[in-house]
Amino acid sequence: MPPVLGCRGGTFEAGRLLDAFIHQRLANYVEGRNNPSNPMTSRLSPWLHFGHISSLEVVHRVLQDASWDPSMTGEKVTGSRNGWWGIDESHEAFLDQIITWRDLGFHFAHHRPDHATFTSLPEWAQATLSDHANDPRPSYTFQELEEGNTHDEIWNAAQQELRETGIIHNYLRMLWGKRILEWAPDPLTASDWMVRLNDRWALDGRDPNSYTGIFWVLGRHDRAWGERPVFGKVRFMSSMNTARKLDLTRYLAQFGTKRNDGLA
Numbered sequence: 001m002p003p004v005l006g007c008r009g010g011t012f013e014a015g016r017l018l019d020a021f022i023h024q025r026l027a028n029y030v031e032g033r034n035n036p037s038n039p040m041t042s043r044l045s046p047w048l049h050f051g052h053i054s055s056l057e058v059v060h061r062v063l064q065d066a067s068w069d070p071s072m073t074g075e076k077v078t079g080s081r082n083g084w085w086g087i088d089e090s091h092e093a094f095l096d097q098i099i100t101w102r103d104l105g106f107h108f109a110h111h112r113p114d115h116a117t118f119t120s121l122p123e124w125a126q127a128t129l130s131d132h133a134n135d136p137r138p139s140y141t142f143q144e145l146e147e148g149n150t151h152d153e154i155w156n157a158a159q160q161e162l163r164e165t166g167i168i169h170n171y172l173r174m175l176w177g178k179r180i181l182e183w184a185p186d187p188l189t190a191s192d193w194m195v196r197l198n199d200r201w202a203l204d205g206r207d208p209n210s211y212t213g214i215f216w217v218l219g220r221h222d223r224a225w226g227e228r229p230v231f232g233k234v235r236f237m238s239s240m241n242t243a244r245k246l247d248l249t250r251y252l253a254q255f256g257t258k259r260n261d262g263l264a
């Protein structure tokens with residue numbers, strides 16, 4: 001993994017980031033989480049990955065910030081991502097990520113030795129991706145992807161953020177993976193390229209959650225959607241919809257390049 005200039009590891013830095021998150025961004029986590037131009041996320045995953053801070057400490061501090069005590073816990077388990085802790089939406093949404101989603105990756109990796117391979121996908125996803133493996137698709141080489149050299153300005157910017165900072169915004173990370181599925185020669189190669197790019201450039205790569213994320217792109221922990229070319233029944237995402245949903249002005253000014261000509 002190439003060094004990331006200006007990024008400091010260590011427990012002291014992790015604590016400083018956690019303080020800043022709790023005091024400046026946590027209250028706006030729900031509305032701001034998906035805003036790549038000014039993300040309200042913790043950015044803690046690299047420090048969690050290297051063990052410089054524990055998720056237990058993060059959860060403890062977040063519950064403390066919400067003045068939570070066990071009597072506030074909801075009595076009914078509804079399966080909803082909000083409402084169980086009895087605290088505000090932003091604190092609950094953050095706990096859903098750092099407990100439910102993070103632990104899902106660790107448990108899956110523990111119980112499935114094949115968690116980093118195609119065979120760990122649910123049967124419906126393997127079947128639909130195989131059915132569509134030979135669909136015609138626009139394709140790029142691994143090198144073009146690694147260099148962020150595609151026709152898609154948003155994708156290139158996400159790849160540039162990854163290369164420059166070792167971090168990639170969560171929402172754009174989903175789009176980043178979905179487009180690799182679309183552009184690689186076939187789904188198996190797509191999973192291999194995602195793992196290689198993520199492991200090489202992401203500070204939080206080589207983690208159980210690398211595989212949760214990458215194989216989510218291919219249908220794990222998701223359901224079947226309407227069938228379409230290349231993706232089959234796997235959830236589709238497009239840069240055009242992303243551009244409609246999110247204000248990317250500042251993000252593209254920071255990480256975008258001028259050589260591209262469209263979104264698709």
Ligand SMILES: Cc1cc2nc3c(=O)[nH]c(=O)nc-3n(C[C@H](O)[C@H](O)[C@H](O)COP(=O)(O)OP(=O)(O)OC[C@H]3O[C@@H](n4cnc5c(N)ncnc54)[C@H](O)[C@@H]3O)c2cc1C
Pocket residue numbers: 033041042043044045046048049097098099101102105168169170173174177198202204205206207209210211212213214216217
């Ligand atoms: C294609 C793809 C690849 C991914 N690769 C990785 C990876 O290599 N390492 C990694 O830690 N995460 C990975 N993720 C999950 C997610 O993108 C990151 O955990 C999150 O963006 C980290 O930013 P943050 O610390 O600001 O998160 P916050 O929103 O502040 O969340 C706090 C913590 O909760 C956990 N978390 C948040 N979202 C998720 C999620 N969707 N799945 C699992 N845990 C989550 C992380 O530990 C994170 O640090 C990937 C997702 C996708 C779609």
